[in-house]
Amino acid sequence: MEEPKITLGLIAHDNCKKDMVQLIHSYAHLMKGHHLIATRSTGELIQKHTGLPVILKESGPDGGELQLGGFVASRIIKAVIFLRDPLKRKSHEPDVTALMRICDAHNIPLATNRATAACVLHMALFHPEKLDDTPPGENRDNP
């Protein structure tokens, strides 16, 4: 039986974009058939350096985080990797907070640093069924 395909959301602040490209590159051979949705510059860099197709949304300051949050709320994105620069505050911080909140509201894994991102990617690619830890008989969206 074919494994379920996963849709991942990807965002990286400028100082973390190199880390994001390296991370996705190291898993690129396992990504075929899965879907990647990213904010614009992050996605363009991933496409350029890995050759993987990426669905590009707006840049963060233009609403990209909110668009990805919409995919989380629609249960399309199953995990988010958002490599954040802990030293820089962004003008669109409320959008970042909104994305994090909607991930929590829907119990969607959200990785904000490289170490956790590797854990989430590993889980998403090797044990996708474990991304949803909702106990049997409970509804993830209405616990």
Ligand SMILES: O=C(CO)COP(=O)(O)O
């Ligand atoms: O701004 C961002 C994160 O806050 C991400 O947008 P880009 O991927 O277009 O740089």
